[in-house]
Amino acid sequence: MPLKKVKKNTATELSLEWILHVKNYRLTLDKKYCVNCQICSLACPKEAIIIDKQKEKQDINKLDIDLKKCNFCGICDIICPFGAFKITQNGEKSISVVEKKSFPRLIRNIKINSSACPKECTDCESSCPLELIKISKKNFDGKHINYIDKMSKNQKNRIKIEINIKKEHCPTCRVCEFKCGSGLIKVQKNIEGKILINQEKCPSECRKCVDACPIPEALDISKDLKKVQVNELFCVYCGACKVACPVDKALVLKRTKIYHTPASSGAWNKALKKLTSQSDAIKEFKAKGSMKAKEMVSRKFSFDEVIR
């Protein structure tokens, strides 16, 4: 059958599809996870993702994707810190840019020492602002335990704690790391940056950025000064606040570094420039360049040593 390009926009998801006779490409944006930041829109190589700043967050997502421009490359799937995109080919999750090594993956380094967890602790599960952590308690033969109040102390000691984190949706905000009473979680932020609020330009009585921010601990209104405050410890530098801010240059957000798997790709270079800045991108290229030079030199010298 002839090519059908279909776009469906419902309350829960936005999906684009290329239905060909023998293949099916599908891009699904799960609105549950999308926070209307700007990262996909900046990273998209075809500039197919448009953020409409005027729309209110409540029912309508601010994101729209141009069906004519999208080529289902999968870069948005990789780069979204909240894992809101899913690209499938013939129903199977497949991202061609990763298979052909045309784009690196974001590194999400989250380590939990669950064997040392207190058996009744639910700190991480309750603290995760996106509800990505699920604690499941299992006894020694693998069965799930739901009620532990009636257990003896010995029985409780033998309970195995399994912590399941939906890593693909985790933006590495580190709230769980700090809220864990036992210090068992180590999270490495995958995007580093700077965020500044120009208090003179910031209008009073405006809550737009705070409402847009997915991490409540990151942006808040201080009670006494009634001004917006940033806690950079938890900020993921997604940019949702910047999108929501109505005043130009009242909120300044810069991304300086993105942790990713090794990459040599023109598409990544361009995305990096757009997400961070020209100078930050150059820093990364220089670092890569010197790594490559070091590699080449060591290879050459060790080779020569072999000959000698």
Place this chain on the structure above:
Amino acid sequence: MKNPDIQKQLSEEQLRIGVFICHCGLNIAGTLDIKELVEYSKTIPDVVFVKENRYTCADPGQEEIRKGIKDQRLNRVVVAACSPRMHEATFRRAVSEAGLNPFLYEMANIREFASWCHPNNPKKATEKAKDIIRIAVAKARLLRPLEIIEVPVTNKALIIGGGIAGMNSALDLAEMGFKVYLLEKGESIGGHMAALDKTFPTLDCSICIEGPKMVDVSRHPNIEIIANADLIKIEGYVGNFKAKIRKNPRFVIQEKCTGCGECKDACPIEYPNEWDCELGTRKAISLPFDQAVPLIYTINRDYCIECYKCIEACGAREAINFDQEPEEIVIDVGAIIVSTGFDVYLPYDMPLIGYGKYSNVITSMEFERLILAAGPTYGKVIRSSDGKKPSAIAFIQCVGSRDKHKYPYCSNFCCMYTLKHVVQLKEKYKEDIDIYVFYMDMRSPGKGYEEFYDRAREKGVIFIRGRVSRIDEDPRTKNLIIISEDSALGQPIEVEVEMAVLATASIPKKGSDELARILNITRGSNGFFMESHPKLKPMDAPTDGVFFAGACQGLKDIPYSVSQGSGAASRAATVISKSKWKIEPIITVIDEKRCKNVTSKCGICVDRCPYGAIRVEESQPARVIEASCHGCGTCVAECPHDAITQMHFTDEQIMAQIRAALANNPENKILAFLCNWCSYAGADLAGTSRFEYPTSVRALRVMCSGRVDRDFILEAFRLGAGMVIVAACHLPYDCHYINGNWKMKTRMDALASMLKKLGISPERFRVEYVSAAEGAHYANLIKEVDNQMLALGKDKIQAENQKIHPVLERILERKKQK
């Protein structure tokens, strides 16, 4: 002009005009009274010899003319026969063979303009024929001898379109020794034939027979393939065309690409492949198909994300360059062959057929790509809905063809390719598949085609003669229910199948209108390019030096396209094999004594000439560049000082024709000025098609409507004409002299408002547009104008004329004094 002495001599010499009246078998003699015409002609002043002939164009008839000129010492010849567009050249040659200058001959069109279009009105038609002869004699009196101009010829050809027809033309011309440029819009030559699996009736693998030809084209030293390029502009005329071509960037360097394909393997991006009818995909850097010629990869920047993995894979070859820019080149050629092919109609706008809605309804071209071993399904015919082979399949013919509401013509090869498809399926799946063909007629006229139809029937394919009215879909199984009439049963039937293949119409290629504008050629009523004569010159465009090959001129199958390709090559060779090409001397000449630019700056003619063929310098009279002048005559009409004249169409000659036309009963006459390429041809077609219209019209021929001077119209009304029409080529782009018709329109719009103010009813002067394919339109136009003339009534017309007469006398008197 060349020899003023001869001119003077001729004007002093006594006119001896010979009139030869043709019977044309019964074509003329069947309606008109030839004897009456002969007697009448004898009475016209300066006519010394009148002869009638059964077939003047045949050898005996031409011998009569030659004899007449010699024996009777004729110095002007008028042949009253068919249209000058038919035989003017024939008789010019006959006249020159007798020693008389060929431009001292004039044609009176009494076949297309009298006998053929007024079959039920022989008396009035004969009266009209008398007028036509008198008009021709009036012009003949003022004709002057002219010498043919010769221009050098570029011995190269340009072929637009690299399909099977174009490639054959290229090979033939190259073998003859001419340099050929083969221009192709797509990335590779080969055309539709390269997309096919097998060809009927031999069931040869299509690319297997075309591939070697494509390689021959690329290897031939005389052929230069310019692929992935667009035609921007063509300037010039036969023997001397200048073509501007833009080579679009592939972002791959032609000379360095080896066609290895490693870049394609490294590329992550896929997009729907147009070559596969968008059934499958291709990479952002890829070939359209594996046997592409030239074998160079192309990057589609619309989809490429610029990850540069291809550059990495290409490595030391360094064949990829993302900074490539479009390149414009200009080439000189002597002849052009148009072989742009056709497109397939996709019936998205036929809702009852379900194309685009139901997943298992496909077109025949898509079926071809499925059954092709190198296609997206590797030769398996599978349904889109579940990927399974269908157990019952229906082929529906004439989808969009032979349809009053879509395309009225028959698409020529669909019956045959459907037979090919069913034979292929039966040979592949034998009893495992049920095949139904729903058809109106099975058209299999070519060599071996009827036997192929027998073969299909012997294989057990069920042929149902009836029109399919709709296709419904079962939402669970996605099967299709074909609702059709079975004319053998005389009842409607329903057949459930698992897949439906539509043999859709083949339509003129997208972009033909743009190409027609660039080349100055017309398209017929069906959108395919119009040939000079459908029977005798199917490969010539009306414009000299442009020829057609293949489906762009009219749908045809592969053997016919190949034949026409060779034919077009031979036609083009008649131009480019010569070292000089003769140009008709119907060009314009400037009277240096009258040109006002000498005293005060003018330059209007320079501005108005569509070809920029006039040059002017300060205080010098303007000059016409002879080789660039195409003879439209627009400058003649635009010059406010009457300083320019057009050879063979001078103001005096046309005025004499007007006076002759309106000599009797002018109030009941419609005077029409028709341009040679469109409206005169349209009027001819009305006659050829035997469309009947009123006899009141008297048509005068000019080369271009731009030639029609305001003064002609004013003179017509001064002489008491009833109605005046100027008919031109269609706006905006059909004028054969680029934009003569626009100049005419501006001029006539101003004149129309002036006439209205002076009291002439607005319907009495009209500007109309008639193309060479619009015979019916011309006939209806004359009917309408005649009705309006009768509605106005002779008295009202006479009254209006009398009122305006003194004004016109003054205006035209001033002109005469100049």
